[in-house]
Amino acid sequence: MIVIKSAAELERMKVSGHLAAVVRDSVAGKVSPGVKTIELSDYAGEVIKSLGAESAFKGYRGYPGNICISVNDAVVHGIPGSRRIDLGDIVSIDVGVKYDGFIGDTALTVMVGVTEPDVLSLVKVTEKSLEAGIAMARAGNRVSDISHAVEKVVQANGFSVVRDFVGHGIGRQMHEDPQIPNFGSPGRGAVLKPGMTLAIEPMVNQGAASVDVQADGWTVLTRDGKLSAHFEHTVAVTEGAAEILTI
Numbered sequence: 001m002i003v004i005k006s007a008a009e010l011e012r013m014k015v016s017g018h019l020a021a022v023v024r025d026s027v028a029g030k031v032s033p034g035v036k037t038i039e040l041s042d043y044a045g046e047v048i049k050s051l052g053a054e055s056a057f058k059g060y061r062g063y064p065g066n067i068c069i070s071v072n073d074a075v076v077h078g079i080p081g082s083r084r085i086d087l088g089d090i091v092s093i094d095v096g097v098k099y100d101g102f103i104g105d106t107a108l109t110v111m112v113g114v115t116e117p118d119v120l121s122l123v124k125v126t127e128k129s130l131e132a133g134i135a136m137a138r139a140g141n142r143v144s145d146i147s148h149a150v151e152k153v154v155q156a157n158g159f160s161v162v163r164d165f166v167g168h169g170i171g172r173q174m175h176e177d178p179q180i181p182n183f184g185s186p187g188r189g190a191v192l193k194p195g196m197t198l199a200i201e202p203m204v205n206q207g208a209a210s211v212d213v214q215a216d217g218w219t220v221l222t223r224d225g226k227l228s229a230h231f232e233h234t235v236a237v238t239e240g241a242a243e244i245l246t247i
């Protein structure tokens, strides 16, 4: 069942979305060579607290971090720890905050002094694929129109979409219906309606699409050890263009 949010609920989603974006961008600004991922997570915890919000991740199915930090071949759900960021790394930061009963979920991939053209391209293409997906999140379209738009951008640039993890509806719960794969034929799935709120989140691999979950039970790694990027926005379907809530 897809929950339609009222105008008042959408206003509240806008606030939680904005706070998630503030945390995301604050943490992104702290990413630099030498910093440990746990330091980034601790900082995120302080910012979240100072905003009067809560981490939507900490304690979710036992997840231990305030945020997810996935470096290089880590795709998503990296647990913050003693690893230090290095020059040339790509660092995906995924933030979920709960405020006033509603959740905002957003991610980006930060490049740390990256010069290699293929790596720059991977990160840019992933962000572009998110934009293409959001452009299809319009009333009257179907869920897989988003999926197909994302996949098209990724394929056209020679990268691969991760198939084992998907975007999702979001609201009072972090993961609501519908699931939003980043691949597939257009014209399938639920018809989008104003008041639906969706987390669209392409995970894009430099090499093959296959991934594995590490022994920690959370960190998702590319099977071939190549790099992966991740961008995510929470958006609202409206009568016109989708509204990005995590800005």
Ligand code: MF3
Pocket (backbone or CB within 6 Å): 056, 057, 058, 060, 061, 063, 067, 068, 077, 094, 095, 096, 105, 199, 201, 232
């Ligand atoms: N934010 C992730 C998503 O985009 C979910 C993270 S769950 C956690 O759906 F437990 F790892 F935090």
Ligand code: CO
Pocket (backbone or CB within 6 Å): 094, 095, 096, 105, 106, 107, 201, 232
């Ligand atoms: Co997320």
Ligand code: CO
Pocket (backbone or CB within 6 Å): 105, 167, 168, 199, 201, 232
């Ligand atoms: Co999400």
